[in-house]
Amino acid sequence: MALQWKELNLFPSREQTSLFMPDDFKHKYPATRLIIDGMECPMKKPKHPVSQQTTFSTYKNRNTLKVVVGSTPGGLISYVSPAYGGSTSDRQIVERSKLGELCDAGDTIMADKGFNIQDILAPHDVQVNIPTFLKRGNRFAPKSLSRDRKIASKRVHIERHIGLIKTYKILSQPMTPTEASLGSQIIFVCCMLCNFRSCIVPFTA
Secondary structure, three states: HHHHHHOOOOOOHHHHHHHHHOOHHHOOOOOOOEEEEEEEEEEEEEEHHHHHHEEEEEOOOOOEEEEEEEOOOOOOOOEOOEEEEEOHEEEEEEHHHOHHHHOOOEEEEEEEOOOOHHHHHHHHEEEEEOOOOOOOOOOOHHHHHHHHOOOOOOHHHHHHHHHHHOOOOOOOOOOOOHHOOHHHHHHHHHHHHHHOOHHHHHHOO
16 A cells, blocks of 8 residues: 555645645645644564664653644645654654655745754755744744734644554554564554544645
């Protein structure tokens, strides 16, 4: 299934993305092409010490596989990165991906503040819309707080998608070494299966 679906062009054009974009999203963030976030899936602790180190996630405090998942504002999962060990950062995954090449000049990608990737996508003229970083001892300005709340209200849809992806039992249970070796394909198939389910993003979102 993974091999068959990867033959398809799953990344919709800017026109298609805009056509199915919710009304409020189109009004506030019309240039948004993709909403991305990291997803970690548990795996059993490898026997090899090097594999243990590369797959250990300090965030989850266990061994995991990590991918970056992206959906359109309309709710289509259109981007799934290859799976990496849990020690890999979100920035490193984006660096190894062709995310900038998939987008068109002038597009915007919406992400969490952990995705400090503006310099990676800048050569492709793709902007990153992330919440404001708060420096120690400073307070959010009212405008920044309002802006961040608006971004969070839209970015929450990718978090809901990830929750939906993880409802598949093969991802909710720790992967065996055999399953982990096929981790990229397994996660990709689960993501694509979600596209056949009822859309979780209402058109009035």
